Amino acid sequence: MIHFDNVTKVYANQNRPALDHVSVDVDKGEFVFLVGPSGSGKSTFLRLILKEERPNSGAIHVAGKDLARLSNFKVPHLRRRIGCVFQDFRLLPNKNVYENVAFALEVIGKPRRFIRKVVPEVIELVGLEGKAHRMPDELSGGEQQRVAMARAFVNRPMILLADEPTGNIDPATSIGIMKVLDRINRTGTTVVMATHDAAIVDSMRKRVVELEDGKIVRDQSRGVYGQAY
Amino acid sequence: MRANFIFSEVWIGLRRNLTMTLAVILTVAVGMAMLGVGLLINAQVSMMKDFWYDRVEVSVFLCHKSTAIPKCGGKGVSDPQLKALEAKLKGISGVADVIYEDQETAFKNFKATLAEDDVMSQTAKVEDMPTSFRLKLADPDSNYQPIVDAARAMPGVASVKDQREIVGSLFDMLDKLRSAALIVAGTLVVAAALLIGNTVRLSAFNRRRETGIMRLVGASNIYIQLPFVMEGVIAGLIGGVVAAVMLIMSKVFLFDGLAGYLANKTLGWDDVATSITWTMAIGVLICVLASFITLRRYLRV
Incomplete structure (x- = not known):
């Protein structure tokens, strides 16, 4: 599903690479934690998958497509198959829960009948039934992140990228967020989650890829956050 | 969409x-x-x-007895001179037509441009009017200065007026x-x-x-x-x-x-x-x- 082959990314005006000869494979339906300190290259990894950045060398394949050969014109179609969740939720403050989720479908031109059918379903999936008409500022952080996950998942993407989704949320609420991510993963969606949260990684017992200074220092199936001694 | x-x-x-x-x-x-x-x-x-430009003409005014221009020498154009002049003017390339305007016509046109009670129209007489040839140009947009110069050089011609200069x-x-x-x-x-x-x-x-x-x-x-x-x-x-x-x-x-x-x-x-x-x-x-x-x-x- 996601295939990095010897990928190096150096940002302009920086001599140290953000990613340094990274090769990694993520299969369909996998759940992968991307761990490592700040600046280790986790976000760059996610941005490369979305083709928001281009690698300096190496090849990236996402959903069977070579990103280097994907024309700019087709990038939006790639992004429709990838959902994204961020630490800061990125909801539209002037739209309610339903409208925020529907927005993702409206802007890719889905018919209204379809939107009316699938949006309530996905709101229920993330556990926000009955709150469809709340505004984002009336919701707790955990609930706002659920809205963001509903928006990311409403178009049934093949891949869900989560960049520290629990970074702004207390540990108790984080468990609920992880349950939703797990539920999404069980529908067959590949999930890649970048995180600092050791407790979550340890409790989930999923594959862990650790980055340090842009290099993969560990790739463990059923791993934990810290070094396995 | x-x-x-x-x-x-x-x-x-x-x-x-x-x-x-x-x-x-x-x-x-x-x-x-x-x-x-x-x-x-x-x-x-x-x-x-x-x-x-459809109406623009080159007016070639002819000498007559009272013309005060030295070139005329105080003499009017004679009839044979007039005939020769008309033929010569017609011969210039770029001239579509040559119309002779005698004193009566000139007087009529002159009065038409003035009000009934104008001093000029009351004092002017037919004999005061100049006779002229009106040259219709084949192509008014082109440079017809040579035509004007050629007409001006001919004997018996008092002056040449180019109406296009005005418009x-x-x-x-x-x-x-x-x-x-x-x-x-x-x-x-x-x-x-x-x-x-x-x-x-x-x-x-x-x-x-x-x-x-x-x-x-x-x-x-x-x-x-x-x-x-x-x-x-x-x-x-x-x-x-x-x-x-x-x-x-x-x-x-x-x-x-x-x-x-x-x-x-x-x-x-x-x-x-x-x-x-x-x-x-x-x-x-x-x-x-x-x-x-x-x-x-x-x-x-």
């Missing part, structure tokens, strides 16, 4: 930047009106040229007016383009959250950019409508008055319609271009 989604976005954008939108509308309106006036002057001049200075003035209108139009078009660029940039900044999410969920570039371009286009169109009203007013108050003095044919509504169409098309085109160029810089897709 969902039209109502695009239009609601456009409406929000226009309302948020109301003052900028008004500035764009006014600049586009005045700029396009000046462009239209330039086009109208152009049409008016070419129409007046058609009208006048020519008028056309020169109108040409200058047109150039001035077009220069003002050009300046305002640049100002309008910069203003539109600024408006679009403000809009893009105001809506960076929305566009960021649109990019993320895979909205196509057209879907993201169209609301911004439409904002420019709608502002441009409204400006164009205001310009059209100004042009219609300029036709009624300016050109119809001008034409009353200078030509018996006025600028038609079809000329106004043509210039309105042109100004609208150019106005909208400029808006689209300015929006697109700005978007490429400020809205990374």
